[in-house]
Amino acid sequence: MKTLKFAVLAALLCPFWALAQFKISGTVSGNGTNALSGANVRVKGKNYTTATNANGAYEFANLPAGNYTVVVSYVGFGSQEKSIDLNANQTLNFSLQQLSFVADEVVVSATRAGKKDAFTFKNLTKADLDKVNQGQDLPYLLNQTPSVVVTSDAGAGVGYTGIRIRGSDATRINVTLNGIPLNDAESQGSFFINLPDLASSVDNIQIQRGVGTSTNGAGAFGASLNIQTTTRRDSAYAELNNTYGSYDTWRNTVSAGTGLINNKFSFDARLSRIKSDGYMDRASSNLKSFFVTGAYYGKNDILRANVFSGTEKTYQAWNGVPEEKLLTDRTFNEFTYDNQTDNYQQDHYQLFYTRNLGRQLVANAALHYTYGRGYYEEFKANRTLADYGLGNVVVGSTTITKTDLVRRLWLDNDFYGGTYSLAYTPQSNLNFTLGGAYNRYEGEHFDEVIWAQYANYNGAASMRHRYNDNDAFKSDFNIFGRASYQLDQLNIFADLQYRNVFYSYYGLDANGNPGQQSARLEFFNPKFGVTYNLTDRSNVYASVAVGNKEPNRRDFTDSNVNTRPKHETLTDIEFGYRSQQSNFNVGANGFAMLYKNQLINTGQINDVGGFTRQNVPNSYRLGVELDARWQILKNFAWGATATLSESKIKKFTEYVYDNVSGFPAKTFDYNNTNIAYSPNIILSSDLNYTIHGIGFGLISKYVGKQFLDNTNTDSRSLDAFFVNDLRFTYNTPLLGIKNVGLNFFINNVFNVKYESNGYTFPDMNGGVIDRYNYYYPQATRNFLLSLNLKF
Structure with missing residues (x-):
C-alpha cells in the first residue's frame, strides 16, 4: 500500500517536474576570499533550501522560469539576498561580510580548557547531542565519552538517572550551566530530572576529567561538565521532535527562534513533555519543561537573559531489587502505595552581560536565581507515634503506640548569586583571566504527616502535622587567576583559585x-x-x-561539631598526547588521582548514632584513557574509547553493629581494596555508515566488574556487562520542509540482562551477620522511534 501511494504521488508530480528546466548555482564566500561551508541558502517565498558544500558551492536544479530572490545566511556574517529573472541557467555568487559581534562562547570561556591547555577534556557539539537525543536524561547522551558509566533507576534512561566518571559519582562531578553552578549546595549532586529535555536547549558541552581548570561551584573530584545553552542562530527556524518507544515512552518537543533581527536581537524558545512507564514496575515519569532566551548583540557587547524551568512527578524506584528477586522478578518494585512519588519543580533565571573593552580586554558578568520546591510522599508501616511528635492513642483499655502513616518530606530552597570574568590578551602569545563568583543558598527542610491510621495530635494541628522543621544556609565565594604563555612550541599554564565556604545548618553541638x-x-x-x-x-x-572538597549535608547533620569528617583533598596528575588529522583524531591520556582523607562509607556509627562517611587517609586512582575517531571511508567512521584503571584504598576498617546491643561487635580490616563502583575497564565503540541520507550505527559499551562496597568481595559486586544498540537514521528535505529526520534506536539489541548499579549493607543479630544486596536492573531489548521536522 505504501509503495502504491508513493507511485501515485510520483505520477501526480511528474507534470510539474517536466516543466522544471533551469538551475541557479554559485558559491558563498566570507569577506570575498574564504569559502563558507554549511551556509544556509534559500529561495525567498518558496520551499527551496539547501546548504553550501565544503567548497562553498550550492545549486538549485529543475526550477521553472520566473522571478526568484535567493537569500544566504551564515553564523557570524551578515545575510545577503539577490533577485534574478530566471529564463536560463544562471550563476549567483555571494560574498558575506563578517559581523563584528562578540561571540556567545565568551560567557563560558573562563571555566573551559582550550586546545593548548594541559588538561584532558571532550567537547560535544549540538550536532553530537542531537544525534543521540531521544528524550533520555542528559547522562545517557554522554555514555560514549571516556570513563563514563550511566545508570537508570527506572531502567530505560527516563526518570532518575546517575552518572559516574572515573568511578566518581554525581556529587563529585562539578556541573555548570553557562558558568552557573548546578550542583545542589547541600547534597552536592546534580539532578538532571529537574530539567527534563535540557539537551534540546544545549549548544555544546565540555567534559573535563579530573580536577580540570578552575570553575564555579562544588569541587571537581571526578570531572566537570560545563554546559552552554542556546547561542545565536542567525536564521529563523522552527523544529518539532516527537518520540515514541517501549514502556509507553513519549517525548514531544517544539522549539523555535527568530534568528537575528536587525542584526541585533534574537529570541529562542522550547517546550517539552516526556512521559514513560519505565522498565521497572510502577517506575513512571511525568516530566515537563520550557526554555526561553533572548539576546541583544551590539558591536562590542552582548546582553542575554535565560528563563527555564522543569517539573517532575516520578514514582519511586529508589530501593532497587533485592538480590533474591533478580532471577524471578527483575522488574520488582517494593513500593505499592498509589502515590509513592517524588514531586519537584525548579525555576532558573540567568542574566549575562559581556562587553569588549578593547581589542585586548573582554569582561563578562552574570546574575542568577534558582527557586526549587517540592516533596516526596511515602507510606510508612508500623511507625512509632512518638518519633513523629504524635501522642499515643488510647482505645478503651488499649494504648496504641504505633501506626501506619503517609508522610511528605519537603524541600523549599533559593539559590542566587553572581559570577564574573575578565580576559586580557596583551599580545598574541600571552593571556590572563581573572574570574570568580559569590553564591548563596537558603534551604528549608520540613516534614509532614498527611495521614495516619491512628493519631493523637495533642491539641496541635490535625492533618499535615509538621514534625520536623529546620533551615540551612550556605555561601560559596571563589576567585581565580589564570595565565597562559606561548614560547615557540611550548605553552605554559598556571591557574590559582581561592575558595571560601560557610555553612549553617541544624545539628548537634559538641555536647x-x-x-x-x-x-x-x-x-x-x-x-x-x-x-x-x-x-x-x-x-x-x-x-x-x-582540588579540595567540603563534606556534604549528611556528613554535617549526622555528627556533632567535633566528630564531623574533615574535608577531602585530591592531587591530580595528568599527561597525554593529542592529534587531529584529516581523517583520524586521537587522544591518549594517563592520570594519577591521589586522595587524602577521601570520604567513604565504612559502616561506622558515630557518637550520635549517624552512619556518616568516614575519612580514609590514603587512596588513589591510576589509569590510562583513549579517545579516537577514524574516518575509514568517505561514508564509514569508527569512534572508540577505552579506560584501563586501578582504584585503591590503602587501608580501612569496616564496622558491623549488632541490632540487639548496638555495639560494633565485628570489625574487619582491609588493605589495598578496590574503591566501590570503580571498574578497571570501560570500553565503547560507535560504528557509523551513511549513504544518501540513510545512516546505520552500531553502538557498543563494555563495563567491567564493580564492587558494591570497599571489601573486594565477589558476592557483593556488579557483574561486567556488554551492551549493544542499533541506530537507524534517515534525513531528507521534503515538500518545503528543511529536514525530515527519522530515527529508530534498538537499545540492548541482544537482550542482555544486566545491572548497572546497586548497594549493599550488613545486618547482625545476636552475633550472626547477614549481608543484603540490592540491584538496579536495566531494560532488556527496547526501542525508541522519533520524527524530527526542521523548518
Whole structure:
C-alpha cells in the first residue's frame, strides 16, 4: 500500500517536474576570499533550501522560469539576498561580510580548557547531542565519552538517572550551566530530572576529567561538565521532535527562534513533555519543561537573559531489587502505595552581560536565581507515634503506640548569586583571566504527616502535622587567576583559585545538644601545566592540579561539631598526547588521582548514632584513557574509547553493629581494596555508515566488574556487562520542509540482562551477620522511534 501511494504521488508530480528546466548555482564566500561551508541558502517565498558544500558551492536544479530572490545566511556574517529573472541557467555568487559581534562562547570561556591547555577534556557539539537525543536524561547522551558509566533507576534512561566518571559519582562531578553552578549546595549532586529535555536547549558541552581548570561551584573530584545553552542562530527556524518507544515512552518537543533581527536581537524558545512507564514496575515519569532566551548583540557587547524551568512527578524506584528477586522478578518494585512519588519543580533565571573593552580586554558578568520546591510522599508501616511528635492513642483499655502513616518530606530552597570574568590578551602569545563568583543558598527542610491510621495530635494541628522543621544556609565565594604563555612550541599554564565556604545548618553541638551549627572552610587550589606542540595538529601535555572538597549535608547533620569528617583533598596528575588529522583524531591520556582523607562509607556509627562517611587517609586512582575517531571511508567512521584503571584504598576498617546491643561487635580490616563502583575497564565503540541520507550505527559499551562496597568481595559486586544498540537514521528535505529526520534506536539489541548499579549493607543479630544486596536492573531489548521536522 505504501509503495502504491508513493507511485501515485510520483505520477501526480511528474507534470510539474517536466516543466522544471533551469538551475541557479554559485558559491558563498566570507569577506570575498574564504569559502563558507554549511551556509544556509534559500529561495525567498518558496520551499527551496539547501546548504553550501565544503567548497562553498550550492545549486538549485529543475526550477521553472520566473522571478526568484535567493537569500544566504551564515553564523557570524551578515545575510545577503539577490533577485534574478530566471529564463536560463544562471550563476549567483555571494560574498558575506563578517559581523563584528562578540561571540556567545565568551560567557563560558573562563571555566573551559582550550586546545593548548594541559588538561584532558571532550567537547560535544549540538550536532553530537542531537544525534543521540531521544528524550533520555542528559547522562545517557554522554555514555560514549571516556570513563563514563550511566545508570537508570527506572531502567530505560527516563526518570532518575546517575552518572559516574572515573568511578566518581554525581556529587563529585562539578556541573555548570553557562558558568552557573548546578550542583545542589547541600547534597552536592546534580539532578538532571529537574530539567527534563535540557539537551534540546544545549549548544555544546565540555567534559573535563579530573580536577580540570578552575570553575564555579562544588569541587571537581571526578570531572566537570560545563554546559552552554542556546547561542545565536542567525536564521529563523522552527523544529518539532516527537518520540515514541517501549514502556509507553513519549517525548514531544517544539522549539523555535527568530534568528537575528536587525542584526541585533534574537529570541529562542522550547517546550517539552516526556512521559514513560519505565522498565521497572510502577517506575513512571511525568516530566515537563520550557526554555526561553533572548539576546541583544551590539558591536562590542552582548546582553542575554535565560528563563527555564522543569517539573517532575516520578514514582519511586529508589530501593532497587533485592538480590533474591533478580532471577524471578527483575522488574520488582517494593513500593505499592498509589502515590509513592517524588514531586519537584525548579525555576532558573540567568542574566549575562559581556562587553569588549578593547581589542585586548573582554569582561563578562552574570546574575542568577534558582527557586526549587517540592516533596516526596511515602507510606510508612508500623511507625512509632512518638518519633513523629504524635501522642499515643488510647482505645478503651488499649494504648496504641504505633501506626501506619503517609508522610511528605519537603524541600523549599533559593539559590542566587553572581559570577564574573575578565580576559586580557596583551599580545598574541600571552593571556590572563581573572574570574570568580559569590553564591548563596537558603534551604528549608520540613516534614509532614498527611495521614495516619491512628493519631493523637495533642491539641496541635490535625492533618499535615509538621514534625520536623529546620533551615540551612550556605555561601560559596571563589576567585581565580589564570595565565597562559606561548614560547615557540611550548605553552605554559598556571591557574590559582581561592575558595571560601560557610555553612549553617541544624545539628548537634559538641555536647550533643540540637541547635543551629556552622562551619567555615577555606581552600587553595593551584594548577600548573605545560603543552608542547609537536606539529600544528598534535601536542603532548602534562599537568598537576589540587582540588579540595567540603563534606556534604549528611556528613554535617549526622555528627556533632567535633566528630564531623574533615574535608577531602585530591592531587591530580595528568599527561597525554593529542592529534587531529584529516581523517583520524586521537587522544591518549594517563592520570594519577591521589586522595587524602577521601570520604567513604565504612559502616561506622558515630557518637550520635549517624552512619556518616568516614575519612580514609590514603587512596588513589591510576589509569590510562583513549579517545579516537577514524574516518575509514568517505561514508564509514569508527569512534572508540577505552579506560584501563586501578582504584585503591590503602587501608580501612569496616564496622558491623549488632541490632540487639548496638555495639560494633565485628570489625574487619582491609588493605589495598578496590574503591566501590570503580571498574578497571570501560570500553565503547560507535560504528557509523551513511549513504544518501540513510545512516546505520552500531553502538557498543563494555563495563567491567564493580564492587558494591570497599571489601573486594565477589558476592557483593556488579557483574561486567556488554551492551549493544542499533541506530537507524534517515534525513531528507521534503515538500518545503528543511529536514525530515527519522530515527529508530534498538537499545540492548541482544537482550542482555544486566545491572548497572546497586548497594549493599550488613545486618547482625545476636552475633550472626547477614549481608543484603540490592540491584538496579536495566531494560532488556527496547526501542525508541522519533520524527524530527526542521523548518
